[in-house]
Amino acid sequence: MGGEAAIHIMGAGLSGLAAATLLARAGREVHVHDIRADSGARFDGDFQALENWSIEKDFFDQLDEWGFDSKRFKATEFKVIDLIHPDDIITQPKSDRVSYRIIERGTSEHTIDQGFKQMALEAGANIHYKSRVKEEDCTIIACGPKGTSAVAYGEIFHTNHKNHISFQLNDKLAPGSYSYMIIIDGVGLICTCLWRKQKKSERFLNETIAWYQNKYPEVDMKPVKRVGGKGDFTINRNYKQDGRYYVGESGGLQDFMWGFGMRMAVWSGTLAAKDILGECDYEHEVRKKLMPYVKTSVVNRWLMNRVGNRTFKFMCNNWMKSQKRHGDGLIWVSKLFRPSLFKRMLYPIVSPFMLKSDPKAMGRGVRRMPFRPALKRDWWEQSPEAKAVGERWDNVRRSGAKTSFSDDAESPINNEL
Ligand SMILES: Cc1cc2nc3c(=O)[nH]c(=O)nc-3n(C[C@H](O)[C@H](O)[C@H](O)COP(=O)(O)OP(=O)(O)OC[C@H]3O[C@@H](n4cnc5c(N)ncnc54)[C@H](O)[C@@H]3O)c2cc1C
Numbered sequence: 001m002g003g004e005a006a007i008h009i010m011g012a013g014l015s016g017l018a019a020a021t022l023l024a025r026a027g028r029e030v031h032v033h034d035i036r037a038d039s040g041a042r043f044d045g046d047f048q049a050l051e052n053w054s055i056e057k058d059f060f061d062q063l064d065e066w067g068f069d070s071k072r073f074k075a076t077e078f079k080v081i082d083l084i085h086p087d088d089i090i091t092q093p094k095s096d097r098v099s100y101r102i103i104e105r106g107t108s109e110h111t112i113d114q115g116f117k118q119m120a121l122e123a124g125a126n127i128h129y130k131s132r133v134k135e136e137d138c139t140i141i142a143c144g145p146k147g148t149s150a151v152a153y154g155e156i157f158h159t160n161h162k163n164h165i166s167f168q169l170n171d172k173l174a175p176g177s178y179s180y181m182i183i184i185d186g187v188g189l190i191c192t193c194l195w196r197k198q199k200k201s202e203r204f205l206n207e208t209i210a211w212y213q214n215k216y217p218e219v220d221m222k223p224v225k226r227v228g229g230k231g232d233f234t235i236n237r238n239y240k241q242d243g244r245y246y247v248g249e250s251g252g253l254q255d256f257m258w259g260f261g262m263r264m265a266v267w268s269g270t271l272a273a274k275d276i277l278g279e280c281d282y283e284h285e286v287r288k289k290l291m292p293y294v295k296t297s298v299v300n301r302w303l304m305n306r307v308g309n310r311t312f313k314f315m316c317n318n319w320m321k322s323q324k325r326h327g328d329g330l331i332w333v334s335k336l337f338r339p340s341l342f343k344r345m346l347y348p349i350v351s352p353f354m355l356k357s358d359p360k361a362m363g364r365g366v367r368r369m370p371f372r373p374a375l376k377r378d379w380w381e382q383s384p385e386a387k388a389v390g391e392r393w394d395n396v397r398r399s400g401a402k403t404s405f406s407d408d409a410e411s412p413i414n415n416e417l
Contacts, residue, residue, distance in 0.1 A: 006031055007276065009140040012039045012127050014262055015248030016142030017116040018269030022067065024123035026277050032120065033131040033138070040113025042144060043105030045156055046227045047182045047189045048112075050075065050101045051260045053330050054293055054337040058098065059263055066270045073115030075101040076163060076184050080329075084168035085316040086309035088215065093319055093329030102165065102184055103262075112262070135362065139243065140272050141250045142265075145232030147358065149369040150177070150259065153205055153228025154191030155393065157221040159183060164219075166212070169312035173208045175378050176304060178258065181212050181219075188221065191228070193259065195304070196378060197371040202390065203382045210385035223396045226403040231259050235298070235355055237365025239286045245272035246364070253290055255337070256369060257300035264290055292339040295351075298369075299343040300336065302350040305372065 007023055009016045012034035024030045036042060052059050060070045078101070080094040093099075103112040120127065135141055164183040173179050176195030181188065192208040194201060205226070213221065234252030239245070247253070247268040254261035268286060275282035322332035355367035382390070397403075 004028060007140070008033065008133060008138040009142055010133055010135060010138040011141070011143035011248075011250065012117065012120075012129070013042065013113065013142060013144055013248065013265065014116055015250075015265040015269035015272075016140060017113075017120045017125075018066075018068065018266045019140050019142065019245075019247065019273040020120040020125040020127075021116070021123045022270060022273035023276060024120065024125040025067070026273075028276070030120075030125040032125055032127045033133045034127070034129050035132055035143075037129050038107045038113075039117040039127075040106040040111050042229060043113075044107060044227060045225060046105045046154070046191075046229075047102050047184060047187075048105055048262060049182075049260070050103055050262055051337075052098050052100050053334040054255075054260075054263070059101075062263075063266070066266075068116070068119060068266070072118055073103060073112040074110035075103050075112075077101050078165055082164070082166035083316055083319065084166055084170070084215075086170050086312045089316075090166075090215075091316070091320050093323055093333070095328050095330040097328075097330060099330050102182055104184075116266075135244070139276070140245045140247055140269070142247045142269060144249045145230050146250070147232050147234070147368050148230040148371050149233040150193060150195045150231045150371065151201070151228065152191055152193040152231070152259065153201075153226065154189050155205065155209055155223050156225050156227060157188045157190075157223045158186060159188045159220050159222070160186065161188070161219045166216075168211075169309075169316060170211075171308045171312060172377070172380070173204060173211060175204070175374070176372070179208045179211075181216070183219070188219065189227070195301075195372065196374050198374050198378055203386060206386040206390040206393075207382055209389045210383060213389070214385065223393055223401070225401050226393065226397075228403070231261075233301075233369040234358070235294070235351065235367045236361075238283065239268075240272075240275070240283045241362070241364050245275065245282055247272050251286070252366070252368075253286070253294060254297075256294065256297040257304055257337075258297075264293075292344075293337065295347045296337065296339045296343045298351055298354060299346045301369065302346070302354055305354075308377075 006029040009032040012032045020030045020032045063070045077098045166181040168179045174192045177193035179192040181190045233256045248265035253264040253268050271285045274280045319332045323329040358366040
């Protein structure tokens with residue numbers, strides 16, 4: 001080990017394991033600590049999308065370049081999506097390119113978390129589960145969310161329907177955000193994201209499921225569990241402080257608008273490892289390569305917070321018009337995510353109104369996007385169909401099904417359900 005000090009990493013999720021793999025491969029002694037019993041346990045069976053539009057390069061080519069093997073986990077490619085407008089019209093943005101890949105989070109062998117865990121173990125990293133360490137004793141902080149800016153939760157079901165994905169912009173079912181249905185090889189997920197804090201938030205999921213049942217009657221659903229979690233969106237004055245690297249969600253490196261964070265998690269873990277190995281300057285690289293996207297997403301979120309279904313409809317129409325003009329549905333969404341002069345100019349104006357200082361962030365100057373309060377329009381009674389969905393879930397739960405966030409005492413949704 002050349003007499004170099006061992007490196008301790010807090011969190012065995014995507015960012016921590018990416019860093020651990022590269023460091024261990026370079027011959028460093030690495031210890032990764034995670035409070036949970038396994039990597040991916042934070043999500044346990046949730047489907048997530050690896051976006052492939054924010055930069056020109058395919059994410060799997062990036063993984064290859066960094067030395068990760070994308071065949072170590074199951075990924076299902078999609079080139080088309082059902083886009084559900086707020087007035088329930090469905091259109092289909094599509095592309096010749098791989099638009100996104102659906103992966104599973106969790107503890108099953110084929111999940112992305114287990115793929116990264118295997119790569120880290122093979123490289124020689126030591127992973128300690130159910131291990132509690134202090135931030136001060138670690139070099140890389142990769143422990144996911146601390147606070148809550150938004151929540152998402154969904155129901156997983158078994159189905160005979162073929163692979164499919166729908167993305168819905170609807171401010172009633174998903175306040176300030178979106179809902180989605182993903183079906184991969186006989187397993188489905190209907191999820192809604194709440195970017196405004198709600199009371200009795202289970203009704204949003206019930207109503208969303210009822211909506212999909214009505215619109216997609218051909219999809220049979222046998223619920224098996226409910227999953228979900230919180231997202232933490234922060235801007236940090238320093239991404240490396242007192243010799244510590246803040247990576248992934250712990251460093252606030254996520255898309256503020258819609259919550260995509262896996263790509264930046266692996267990317268930032270990689271950059272932290274490269275800095276430790278003397279190959280780059282982490283702070284500089286994060287600011288140059290990742291922050292322009294994060295800042296663009298802050299502006300996008302600021303705009304989203306100001307609108308409702310009328311603007312969502314306008315967005316859907318523009319998306320389809322762009323597809324008609326360019327023959328590629330990915331161009332509109334790429335433009336939305338990529339930095340522009342307009343958004344660069346807006347960022348310093350809007351960010352002070354969007355973010356609140358976190359006094360507990362060890363002097364790192366962390367500013368968090370607070371969980372916004374509910375609006376008047378968020379108060380409504382569940383439909384009879386949604387109540388039936390809730391009762392169906394209650395029966396499944398009584399027979400032993402679980403919610404994957406039930407052991408996360410900090411989660412506001414846990415307190416709700
Ligand atoms: C419901 C939901 C859906 C999402 N969907 C998408 C999506 O479709 N696409 C996308 O790109 N992103 C999505 N995201 C965001 C994405 O999950 C995160 O950006 C990404 O997981 C961050 O990676 P990370 O390495 O920072 O954290 P994680 O991969 O979550 O890893 C953090 C690890 O740290 C551990 N830990 C926590 N506290 C401690 C502690 N005190 N000590 C030690 N270990 C600790 C946790 O157990 C966990 O294993 C979603 C998030 C949520 C909540």
